[in-house]
Amino acid sequence: EVQLVESGGGLVQPGGSLRLSCAASGFTVNSNYMSWVRQAPGKGLEWVSIIYSDGSTYYADSVKGRLTISRDNSKNTVYLQMNSLRAEDTAVYHCGKTPHGSGNYFDSWGQGTLVTVSS
């Protein structure tokens, strides 16, 4: 069974940093495309970043230069390093898996981890 479990969220001051983790089971992250998608309180969904099976990475313009996606194949885990955080980064951050060989939609999601940026 495919499972994604996020962790690492919390309260951080503007300008601060946080690292989110997404632990996967039931499949291998390095054989799939993995994304982070966020949802601000009471709002819709916003794609943030993706890491492809070949290791290439891409970002939404709103986070480019501040957020970095990576993975540890030995731990079957995907990370999101968040630097220079702003109030508008406050959201629940979900990781999502794209089906192998498909377009960038998400067939499995984690429950999410809440990031609150506030002084």
Place this chain on the structure above:
Amino acid sequence: ETVMTQSPATLSVSPGERATLSCRASQSVSRHLAWYQQKPGQAPRLLIYEASTRATGIPARFSGSGSGTEFTLTISSLQSEDFAVYFCQQYNSWPQFGQGTKVEIK
């Protein structure tokens, strides 16, 4: 950037009735359109991909149609567990989501 617009924002439907949700793209996304269901405090759940293909385990009462810029999700006979928020998402370019349609009990 492709902007996805969903309508209506809220849909009030009685159990057993049909619900029709719309999603419009600001430019053609071909058939690269997915639909998700989200209940409070839960992760989104994939319902439909490639505009009309049901995901694994999704009941037949959920159907998707459309191509290009106009898409529809139809729930043929609403069950109690279907009251939720529904999002569309294009993946013809970098993923973009609509703002959601809340389906509530009438």
